[in-house]
Amino acid sequence: MRLSSICAAIAVMAIAATPAKADPPRVVATIAPLHSLVASVMAGVGEPYLLLPGPLSPHDFALAPSDVRRIAGADLVVWIGAPLESFLVKPLDGAAERQLALLDVPALDALPFGASGQDGDGAGLDPHIWLDPVRAIAIVTAVQERLSQIDPDNAATYRANAAALIVRLARLDEAIRARLQPVASEPFIAFHDAYGYFSRRYGLQPAGYFASDPQRRPGARTIARLAALVRDGTVSCAFAEPQF
Ligand SMILES: [Zn+2]
Incomplete structure (x- = not known):
């Protein structure tokens, strides 16, 4: 009798000491390079959903009904912004807390087309931010901060994953510079x-x-x-x- 109540007490303590394992946040990333960065930050917690797999180009894409449902049910949608994924403007309208539009993040320092001295046609902000490893580092930081806000229980994991990824991206930046010089x-x-x-x-x-x-x-x-x-x-x- 006594032993069983001790066991019960230990079981209760064990449950109380283990934080409730909540479901991982439901995260959608639009294009493969973004998905790769988000997946690395979420490693060990969950897996983001890739909206545009394989050769699909965001320059020419329409949402299927299943995509619309997935976006509506997402805790966070990570996208570049309206100049690239115009198909997300309507589904994410009024959902500021459930989206991270990277062109709006000041640290990303988005520039208009033509800022590199080329004849841009005034088409607005150049969305191709992920092709710059230094901006990719800023993407990782923004994703880590937002994930930590919506899922504070796993903030330490997000921070550690982001720190490791940033080291790799900084090495990549150096390697590309040396190779192209x-x-x-x-x-x-x-x-x-x-x-x-x-x-x-x-x-x-x-x-x-x-x-x-x-x-x-x-x-x-x-x-x-x-x-x-x-x-x-x-x-x-x-x-x-x-x-x-
Ligand atoms: Zn493009």
């Missing part, structure tokens, strides 16, 4: 205007793009201008983007 002065062309932040970070010389928006066909004038750059030897390297 010998070719930094070589002008290049790329299919769409995605490399402004990357080029600024590493002092590269983008000579032009076929299009700002990969969904828009380049005009004859643009193609003629870029072809001339290749012909006269200004440009020796052209990057294709076969996914478009």
Whole structure:
């Protein structure tokens, strides 16, 4: 009798000492690079859902009904912002506490297209922030802070994961800088205007793009201008983007 009541008391104490294991927060990340960063911060707690898997481009995407339900039920949606994922503007309208739009985070220092000296077409903020490892560090910090707010029980895990990831991203930044330094002065062309932040970070010389928006066909004038750059030897390297 006495032994069983001691056992019961120990069992109660054990339950009281173990924090209730709540469900992990339901987190949605839009594109694969963001998902990768968010998944690393959430490691050991939960797994974010990737909204645009594989080759799907956010430049041309429409939400399926199942996506709409998932967004409505999410504790947090991590996205770049309206210039990239315009399909999220309506579903997230009025849901400020359930979303993290990275272009709105001051530490991300979002810039307009053309800020790298290229002829931007005034289309607003350049969304390609994840291609700059230093901005990726700012993304990790913003994600960690927001996750810690909505899920304080796991804040220590988020902080530790973020710190480890930031060390890796800082090493990546150094490695890219060292690798590109010998070719930094070589002008290049790329299919769409995605490399402004990357080029600024590493002092590269983008000579032009076929299009700002990969969904828009380049005009004859643009193609003629870029072809001339290749012909006269200004440009020796052209990057294709076969996914478009
Ligand atoms: Zn793009």
